[in-house]
Amino acid sequence: MAYGKKVLDHYENPRNVGTLDKDDKSVGTGMVGAPACGDVMKLQIKVNEEGVIEDAKFKTYGCGSAIASSSLLTEWVRGKTVEQAQEIKNSEIAEELALPPVKIHCSVLAEDAIKAAVNDYYEKNETKKETA
Amino acid sequence: MKDMKTPIYLDYASTTPIDKRVADKMFEFMTMDGKYGNPASRSHSFGWDADEAVSISRKHIADLINADPREIVWTSGATESDNLAIKGAAHFYKKKGKHIITVKTEHKAVLDACRQLEREGFEVTYMEPMSDGILDLEKLEAEIREDTVLISVMHVNNEIGVIQDIEKIGELARSKNIIFHVDAAQSAGKIDIDLEKMKVDLMSFSAHKIYGPKGIGALYVRRKPRVRLEAQIHGGGHERGLRSGTLPTHQIVGMGEAFRIAKEEMNKDYEKILQLRNRLWNGVKDMEEVYLNGDFENRYPGIMNISFNYVEGESLIMATKDIAVSSGSACTSASLEPSFVLRAIGRSDELAHSSLRMSIGRFTTEEDIDLTIETVTKAVEKLRALSPLWEMYKDGIDISKIEWAAH
Numbered sequence A: 001m002a003y004g005k006k007v008l009d010h011y012e013n014p015r016n017v018g019t020l021d022k023d024d025k026s027v028g029t030g031m032v033g034a035p036a037c038g039d040v041m042k043l044q045i046k047v048n049e050e051g052v053i054e055d056a057k058f059k060t061y062g063c064g065s066a067i068a069s070s071s072l073l074t075e076w077v078r079g080k081t082v083e084q085a086q087e088i089k090n091s092e093i094a095e096e097l098a099l100p101p102v103k104i105h106c107s108v109l110a111e112d113a114i115k116a117a118v119n120d121y122y123e124k125n126e127t128k129k130e131t132a
Numbered sequence B: 001m002k003d004m005k006t007p008i009y010l011d012y013a014s015t016t017p018i019d020k021r022v023a024d025k026m027f028e029f030m031t032m033d034g035k036y037g038n039p040a041s042r043s044h045s046f047g048w049d050a051d052e053a054v055s056i057s058r059k060h061i062a063d064l065i066n067a068d069p070r071e072i073v074w075t076s077g078a079t080e081s082d083n084l085a086i087k088g089a090a091h092f093y094k095k096k097g098k099h100i101i102t103v104k105t106e107h108k109a110v111l112d113a114c115r116q117l118e119r120e121g122f123e124v125t126y127m128e129p130m131s132d133g134i135l136d137l138e139k140l141e142a143e144i145r146e147d148t149v150l151i152s153v154m155h156v157n158n159e160i161g162v163i164q165d166i167e168k169i170g171e172l173a174r175s176k177n178i179i180f181h182v183d184a185a186q187s188a189g190k191i192d193i194d195l196e197k198m199k200v201d202l203m204s205f206s207a208h209k210i211y212g213p214k215g216i217g218a219l220y221v222r223r224k225p226r227v228r229l230e231a232q233i234h235g236g237g238h239e240r241g242l243r244s245g246t247l248p249t250h251q252i253v254g255m256g257e258a259f260r261i262a263k264e265e266m267n268k269d270y271e272k273i274l275q276l277r278n279r280l281w282n283g284v285k286d287m288e289e290v291y292l293n294g295d296f297e298n299r300y301p302g303i304m305n306i307s308f309n310y311v312e313g314e315s316l317i318m319a320t321k322d323i324a325v326s327s328g329s330a331c332t333s334a335s336l337e338p339s340f341v342l343r344a345i346g347r348s349d350e351l352a353h354s355s356l357r358m359s360i361g362r363f364t365t366e367e368d369i370d371l372t373i374e375t376v377t378k379a380v381e382k383l384r385a386l387s388p389l390w391e392m393y394k395d396g397i398d399i400s401k402i403e404w405a406a407h
């Protein structure tokens, strides 16, 4: 399979690889995919008081396009509000990376991952509100 | 080592370069200056010369496998040989019975020919081998029925390199009067084949796996006891009616020369490949979570299939672009499937997704292997640093216990 320049760039130099403390209440974690399917993506966001994502980290088990999609996503969400991050569409990722049709689902996975991370953040902070 | 020619070719099981000696020989049968006649032309020396070359090549094939030249039928490759053998025998003997036995780890040429026969009303049993890739003979015997007419089991597996016990299966098939077909595309010229000893009725060969040209192969059809086939391609009645079509002299000569050289150099090639294989395996086996797929002992050393757990195969191929290897992986949703062979030997999805097949051949060098070890080690380390599964494994989390949302 031939890869586009941008996929290769993210793949060779992935941005923001790593792990945030998932027990920190300002951190939202999204883990999507399944080992059986050959792809697992973990995306984490750290949200500040103003609801702005100040840090994002990922780890991905999957093909080059999945790695590139998640790497790109961490760049995009930094500095965005949680609401804005939720708006990111897989088609924007696919377009930016020039993914071929068979690789579109790799970008879908990235969209699912950010949604899951935001939901996790909301859940943590709502229960926090309730118990307070 | 840095100025080595890359990518390094480690995909000999997929195809091989044509040996220079073979190419030179082929060239003698193509142009105006050469023997370009049609071997079926009986009326002039152009035809006679070509026919003689075909006969010599036929003998080279027969000599390598200890058979009679009259038992060799030219085809376009092992795919066609498999189809002719399986469909041809099934069609010819269908009045005797309509049950066929084969194995889940066979090449697609065998499996899909069997699928076609199922559509025509045959019944096929696809056996699962043991976890080392080897077929359990007791289980095979238990699957044999009154109406079983054909057993098809490959010699060396193209993905994992394991060798089936063809001699024993042949004894069993013969004792029950069942036709036995063997796909020997990956074994001919690499390990011994003696058809005086092996009770095989039909055997498929391909030239391009053994330094001959692509697009030419052969089917061995036993004469004693005689095995009958129904032709699958009809026309001018070449190859005693079993396979019509003008014989491609240059291709046939190429295959003949490749098989002749293989007979002479098989032991030398084998020893060298074994050394290189050991060097490769010793170079990677001490990494954590590395698994060899298929039995270590019963195997042709030229094919190594290794799973690097928690690393996905397609990204591994990307990270090892200096070496040309193949992977059964890339996630299911992207039309590429995890290797059905690895699934058939009971490997978990993760391990099946994490595999690389590296195949070594006549022209592989120690430097190639050393660079491969270095490249693969670095790639696995890099991708594990990126892998959430590796992180979980390191944290002592059992990923098989997690409920994944499969999609």
Ligand SMILES: Cc1ncc(COP(=O)(O)O)c(C=O)c1O
Pocket: B013, B014, B076, B077, B078, B079, B080, B107, B109, B154, B156, B157, B158, B183, B184, B185, B186, B205, B206, B207, B208, B215, B216, B217
């Ligand atoms: C075991 C086996 N059978 C059949 C084939 C098909 O051979 P060919 O390419 O000559 O049709 C191959 C190679 O692809 C093979 O490895």
Ligand code: FES
Pocket: A038, A039, A062, A063, A064, A065, A066, A103, A105, A106, A109, B330, B331, B332, B333, B334
């Ligand atoms: S994640 Fe499935 S092919 Fe990319």
